[in-house]
Amino acid sequence: MERTLVIVKPDAFEKGATGKIIDRFLSEGFRIVALKLFRFTTEQAKGFYIVHKDRPFYRELVEFMTSGPVVAMVLEGEDAIRRVREIIGPTDSEEARRVAPNSIRALFGTDKGKNAVHASDSVESAQYEIPFIFSRLEMVE
Numbered sequence: 524m525e526r527t528l529v530i531v532k533p534d535a536f537e538k539g540a541t542g543k544i545i546d547r548f549l550s551e552g553f554r555i556v557a558l559k560l561f562r563f564t565t566e567q568a569k570g571f572y573i574v575h576k577d578r579p580f581y582r583e584l585v586e587f588m589t590s591g592p593v594v595a596m597v598l599e600g601e602d603a604i605r606r607v608r609e610i611i612g613p614t615d616s617e618e619a620r621r622v623a624p625n626s627i628r629a630l631f632g633t634d635k636g637k638n639a640v641h642a643s644d645s646v647e648s649a650q651y652e653i654p655f656i657f658s659r660l661e662m663v664e
């Protein structure tokens with residue numbers, strides 16, 4: 524069993540899509556082992572996305588991720604990291620609508636930045652991201 528971190532970003536939360544997104548993951552067979560609603564501070568968002576600190580979109584990404592509440596969850600399942608990435612679709616929501624029209628980003632995202640959800644892209648990133656957001660006490664066994 525593998526665990527991955529998913530964040531419903533401010534655009535999708537604002538649209539009221541959180542329930543539909545959670546329901547999609549449940550219907551795909553994942554188990555929720557942690558869940559919370561919060562708003563990132565600038566420092567927290569910078570730290571969460573530290574791997575992107577030298578990218579040209581870093582500032583825009585941090586501004587967007589602090590623009591409103593988010594819902595973070597840890598999902599557990601077989602091959603969870605790869606499967607969740609497949610279900611959310613490509614980073615750019617416009618591309619997602621062309622190549623993966625049933626993906627979460629195709630259904631709820633706008634573009635490359637406002638793309639509805641984040642999900643860990645590797646075992647290493649999941650190992651950084653899960654404890655960044657959740658303490659052990661906030662995860663069920």
Ligand code: CMP
Pocket residue numbers: 575580583584614635636637638640641642
């Ligand atoms: P996410 O899965 O949260 O991981 C990093 C994020 O950076 C990505 O989704 C996008 O929201 C954002 N991102 C990637 N490329 C760009 C870009 N060219 N312009 C703006 N944001 C981007």
